[in-house]
Amino acid sequence: MDLPVMPPVKPMLAKTAAKIPAGMQYEAKWDGFRAIAFRDGDEIELGSRTGKPLTRYFPELVPALRANVPPRCVLDGEIVIARDGLLDFDALLERIHPADSRVRMLAETTPAAFVAFDLLALGDDDLMGRSTAERRDALAAALRDTAPPVYLAPATRDVELAREWFARFEGAGLDGVIAKPLNVPYRPDERLMVKVKHERTADCVLAGYRQHKSGPVVGSLLLGLYDGAGRLQHVGVCASFPMRRREELVAELEPLRMESAEGHPWAAWQDEEAHTRGRMPGAPSRWTGTKDLSWVPLRPERVCEVAYDHMQGDRFRHTTQFRRWRPDRDPASCTYAQLEEPVSYDLREVLAPPDELPE
Structure with missing residues (x-):
């Protein structure tokens, strides 16, 4: 070449x-x-x-x-x-x-x-x-x-x-x-x-977190939404926090921390077959390789509002942005039904042969 x-x-x-x-x-x-x-x-x-x-x-x-x-x-x-x-x-x-x-x-x-x-x-x-x-x-x-x-x-x-x-x-x-x-x-x-x-917002259930690569502080919050069958589905993460805030979150979330994932909606996260029945953190992926996918389970009792730009199927396409805690929301009310659905538009129309570039 x-x-x-x-x-x-x-x-x-x-x-x-x-x-x-x-x-x-x-x-x-x-x-x-x-x-x-x-x-x-x-x-x-x-x-x-x-x-x-x-x-x-x-x-x-x-x-x-x-x-x-x-x-x-x-x-x-x-x-x-x-x-x-x-x-x-x-x-x-x-x-x-x-x-x-x-x-x-x-x-x-x-x-x-x-x-x-x-x-x-x-x-x-x-x-x-x-x-x-x-x-x-x-x-x-x-x-x-x-x-x-x-x-x-x-x-x-x-x-x-x-x-x-x-x-x-x-x-x-x-x-x-x-x-x-x-x-x-x-x-x-x-x-x-x-x-x-x-950018849109959604109220999500906080169900766990992963530690930051630098040490025992919060790296990302694990978010969930309930589907029509009442199952908590892992829909994405929220990860953009200053280091000081990551440290504060560990103490703030300690009362929700579970000793193990037993009894948690995502208790079977290490079972590869279980991922075929629902979305959970730690899904096997060729992208992650040997990366540590472990996480800290939290009782799913707290709700946070996050901003997101795009849904890919049943999950957020990109990392969401934390907006605020929602103590007024019942976690059980955080379902997919709240998500705004864009008006359907056929990609073939977007890619139709273009005319001369408009001035």
């Missing part, structure tokens, strides 16, 4: 904002694996956000990229999997598997797509020093005739349309909106873009 931009390349990043800023280029925020795609003739390489190769996990994208992108180019984009018109992040996680036979089986049953939203090199030209607007024009021209499963990400410079996207696209499983300054070059690993994500 001999390209003007060579792997590995770390992608340009975004900082969080509460509102969509005016005067930028806007795109949907995809909930997948960020990837830089390199093509030099028949050679294809997919690099992750950290620069590690992803190619072996998505073999179906190799012929797709050969058929749909210029012979020599470097693209920034997102690997996604859709089921029934919705993005499915869990299906992506299943691909990171050591067995090549399983990866290839999944490539056939749940094939991935590549959504391109930036162009870093074309032919012998390094485009990273050019502005966002110039790169977008070059990308649209380069992928004018692309076909599924390779897509050109929709983009606009109309802030009102971006706000409409922010409201509508969540129903297809998208994360929010990305805003890109029009005149900046591509800067790997720098937060020059802006991301605006949805």
Whole structure:
């Protein structure tokens, strides 16, 4: 491989904002694996956000990229999997598997797509020093005739349309909106873009905590919600606390601490088969490896309000943010029914062939 931009390349990043800023280029925020795609003739390489190769996990994208992108180019984009018109992040996680036979089986049953939203090199030209607007024009021209499963990400410079996207696209499983300054070059690993994500709140049962890697202080709070059958399901964690607050929480939660998990709703957390019947902390995962998954069980008697941006099936997609304790709430009332459901929106409509970029 001999390209003007060579792997590995770390992608340009975004900082969080509460509102969509005016005067930028806007795109949907995809909930997948960020990837830089390199093509030099028949050679294809997919690099992750950290620069590690992803190619072996998505073999179906190799012929797709050969058929749909210029012979020599470097693209920034997102690997996604859709089921029934919705993005499915869990299906992506299943691909990171050591067995090549399983990866290839999944490539056939749940094939991935590549959504391109930036162009870093074309032919012998390094485009990273050019502005966002110039790169977008070059990308649209380069992928004018692309076909599924390779897509050109929709983009606009109309802030009102971006706000409409922010409201509508969540129903297809998208994360929010990305805003890109029009005149900046591509800067790997720098937060020059802006991301605006949805935020909602939920009242959750506090059912345990994990210790912090630095010592015997609270690392993360384990959160639960009751399902329709009255079972407490593990839905995620809350982990962003200053160190002093982590120390205070140990003493604050001591009256709820159980000597063992016996009698706790998640007592069977070490039983792999039990995880097929409900969500509990410590689920076996190829991501965790030898990581210590033990946790401190608490009597599920306290409720906390947390902010979250997105649900992935029956759990929070990302780490939640602690807002406050809710002593006025009965833990039994903390059910999935309180969660706001976004209006359904078919991903195929989001990825419909775009018109010329609106000014």
